[in-house]
Amino acid sequence: MISPPATIWIVIAAYNEGRAIGDVIGALRPEGYSVVVVDDCSRDETAAVARQAGASVLRHAINLGQGAALQTGIEFALAQGAEILVTFDADGQHRVSDIPALTAALGDAHADFALGSRVLGGTVNAPPSRKLLLWLATVFTRLTTGMRITDTHNGLRAMTRRGAQAIKLRQNRMAHASEILDQIAASGLTYVEVPVTIEYSEYSLAKGQSFGDALTIVFDLFARRLHR
């Protein structure tokens, strides 16, 4: 299954990413991808820069979190007729060159989700503390979902239209990455892991997750199960 790039929508959640978002969209647009940026009530010029770079821009009136912004972007892309959706980080740590492998894997493996794996692929400039955090998160995800995945909380993933319609993110903040995996596991949707490379920079590491954030994610996942 080879989809024309225009029917592939790149969904980017952005919050105060004015410094990086222009270059990210500038690398995506020449490949022919449609790009939607959900500006999560940034205080800087993120929305203007993204629009200038050629993306469709939606704006949350209040800051809700990355998970909420991705869900908004996914709903927008589906309404535009997207056949394949790719979630992509705004801080420049994902490679555009990894996208074809992700989208191709959906067809090759007849999967609904192609999950980027930096363990199968690689990392650039990843500090040991980040590697330890990711290893712990992966062990946690394996235990809670039963999925035999090698990487978790990797924001680079592709999904078919059917897959995107099947998930509904209710975790507004960082726990959405675990929630997607939970929903994939619960729904019986098929997935495949694809090697990708994550390039950490001083900028992306400053915006990344800490051990404190990891505890918040665990609490959010627990709290979500306590109410309907």
Add this chain to the structure above:
Amino acid sequence: MIAQILLSVLLLAAGLFGWQTFRRAPLIGASAMAAAAGGLYFVWIPEHATRLAAFAGIGRGVDLILYIWVAISLLLLLHLHLKLRVQMELITTLARAIALAEARQERRPG
């Protein structure tokens, strides 16, 4: 006797809260009802509370009742947190609808 009545009223209120909460948050509702029932039992039969407290290594029966009360308070806090999360989900739905509507408006030709 006055303290017993006062505590009983408070524990009955906590039990009622558990009953109301049970439908939306079964774990919290059931825990609150169980803690309130246990508290009521020990308020009116304090010698059992003292015996159980000694068995649990707490010391005095009245301490056990206080501990139960603290547990109920923590459950109430958790419930408030969950309520806030539900409110946030509603706000999210609203903010998303506005963002999507504005985008539709922008893309409309003319």
